[in-house]
Amino acid sequence: MPELTAAVERRSLVIEVGGVPVRVNTTDPRFLVMLQNRYAGFLSDSGQPDIEFDVTLAPPISANPEAEVQVTQRQGRWCLTRGDFGAEWEPATRRGWIRQSPNPYSLDSVLRIVHTLVLARQGGFLMHSASAIRNGKAFLFAGVSGAGKTTISRLAPSDATLLTDEISYVRKQGGGYVAFGTPFTGELAKVGENVSAPVATLYLLAQGPENRIDPVPDGEAARSLLANVLFFAEDEALVQSTFHSAFEFVSRVPVSRLTFVPDARVWELIR
């Protein structure tokens, strides 16, 4: 008797950012290729992912496709929703699901959110900043939109390795912090290199008539850092944890103001 149903083949890839492997399962081969291209430098062959998502492709779940992201926790499960996706993730089982349309941007957002949740438990964070490695040291360049993150990234010399022009990935390791490359891009639309290095300095960007570096008082440093850290979750414990992580960071990593003229000579100061 012939089989009345056929098994649907499940296809997977593992996206590893910041040393956290995330397996993504899909039944759609075209979506898989889309993800392989999007995360080309961040694919891993890890057999033991920290997190695993089953992705179901479907039309937008919300009546309002522009609806803002909401991240809430209930009974040990994180619930992530935005106009273009819905997702759940249970850290205890390491598993979750995503329901989204076939585009790479929804998954990108889910990954950013999940990484902020993972990092918050470990004293790290994602932050709005460009970052690059030079001479084995990582430098972060934080600032609001228009402060110069894209410009400083574009001006980076050939001996600097760009980690990101938009979202820096910062993990606490030992007594210091390490910055990792990310596939999360900004205006430069250039995926960062999948490498890491200890964070040497956080620069607060400002554009001005000359290139100079000035010290920043600790209070201002903490305030500026917190203004650039990504918060998604409406969760008191997580907010408190990230708040204290920011103070821990400024107590261990030098923070300076980098005023720069938008030309390549600014990198003579960054070594």
Added chain:
Amino acid sequence: MSKLYVARNPRVAARSLDGEMMIMSGRDSTLFTLNKTATILWQAADGATPLDEIVEHKICPEFDVEPAEALKDAETLARELASHEILQVSEQPIAPRNAASGESR
């Protein structure tokens, strides 16, 4: 006139650095930086000491201001901080289990 009691909201994160008190709402991650008066009020807000005593013993010695005027300003400030859920305000003492310590770490 009834007494007013103030207590730190345990649901916020707080840190003092370089003399600046920074507080983040656990609800929506809004960051507040308190001025000197608000910092004194925050640090003294134990839920048990009436506001007029905080003003008399902690605020007036720091500023050249009349106690009655200082109390009026402190009430306004306390209610403003309460509107941001930084402080709790009550006409009764506020139980310790509902009040935070001076810094949440």
